[in-house]
Amino acid sequence: MPVPDRHLDLGCGDAPRNPYGRAQLCGIDIRAPDGDVAHEHRTANLVVAPIPYPDGSFGSVSAYDFIEHVPRIFPDANGGTRFPFIELMNEIWRVLAHDGRLYALTPAFPHTDAFVDPTHVNIITDDSHAYFCGPAPDGRMYGFHGHFEIVRVIRTERGAAYSALPGSPQNHGPRKLAARALRRWMRWLRGRAFTPRAPYLLWELRAVKADR
16 A cells, blocks of 8 residues: 655644655644644644644654654653653654655754754764664663664755755755854854764654554
């Protein structure tokens, strides 16, 4: 059965990304959009709530500059702890169809971009994907019950990953890109030079459903 020609962008703001060029575009954000938008928008806080779509709804899900904001550990209502990042990865796997793709881009350790934003609470490393990939991933010990296979996990520059796939729109205009470049240049002038490795990790993972 072909995967649904629908894409879901997490933390979409007013301009969701559609890296695979799917026919139908949906987005989720913690805030409602300002005015009318061309995509199907749902509002949810994915740190505390599930993705508000049924199982197998999408052929692909993207998370651009998103997963680094999802806490790894969070108190629950009973005085215990939950694992919101593990729960989110379960939810992404759940809403993907068999053979659907996760396309996630995040600033990663050891680059300064992973730490400079005070809302980055989930620092990703080159090996973090191992907790979610393969038939017996390490995340099982924390409640991960999905199954992803690696399509690619690579180091990249942010701009290159944003335009890496056909159909990926450039939602950040020249003014925002220029401002980001200026901030990086000023950090370099202050002596905080980049580490040699590319700052971002790109995960492209394939969802595997056991009943297929």
